[in-house]
């Protein structure tokens with residue numbers, strides 16, 4: 175079982191088979207799913223996806239929870255390459271607390287850079303997902319490539335270390 179990751183007003187816990195329904199609900203929401211890969215509404219398929227993830231040693235699929243243990247979103251580390259990790263499956267429910275986006279981004283970087291010791295991160299964002307593209311730019315992530323659909327970003331530990339003190343109030 176993967177570790178819990180504790181933030182200021184949220185924490186991450188590893189996904190369980192029983193989260194399949196919550197994940198489908200989140201990922202098939204018409205508004206939330208506009209800029210992410212298509213998810214089937216088939217609960218058995220989702221359970222199968224979670225079961226195969228649970229075999230992985232290098233991936234981390236977390237449910238984001240508030241401190242009352244309520245599930246409020248998901249976030250995932252996957253496609254790890256040497257010293258770089260990819261993160262995504264980042265979705266928050268509409269009733270997530272206001273700071274949950276910033277807190278969850280900080281927490282995934284803290285965990286991956288400091289606990290897992292990766293030096294870099296790579297991830298892609300749909301060009302039309304303007305709010306999320308801007309979010310990553312504000313953190314100092316660099317666009318290193320693009321195609322018709324996506325921007326490809328990179329982010330390194332040194333940039334995060336410079337930014338982190340400004341966000342201290344969102345950290346535990």
Ligand SMILES: CC(C)(COP(=O)(O)OP(=O)(O)OC[C@H]1O[C@@H](n2cnc3c(N)ncnc32)[C@H](O)[C@@H]1OP(=O)(O)O)[C@@H](O)C(=O)NCCC(=O)NCCS
Nearest residue numbers: 206209264265266272275276298299303305306309312313
């Ligand atoms: C991706 C997702 C989790 C981001 O959460 P979000 O709440 O939309 O994130 P926001 O950019 O609105 O940030 C939340 C708040 O923090 C603020 N904020 C964000 N980055 C900030 C920064 N660097 N400094 C200060 N404030 C910041 C925002 O202004 C916003 O404040 P507001 O509520 O007063 O407007 C959410 O949009 C979502 O679930 N999207 C659907 C799935 C998706 O597209 N995922 C990404 C795939 S790549």
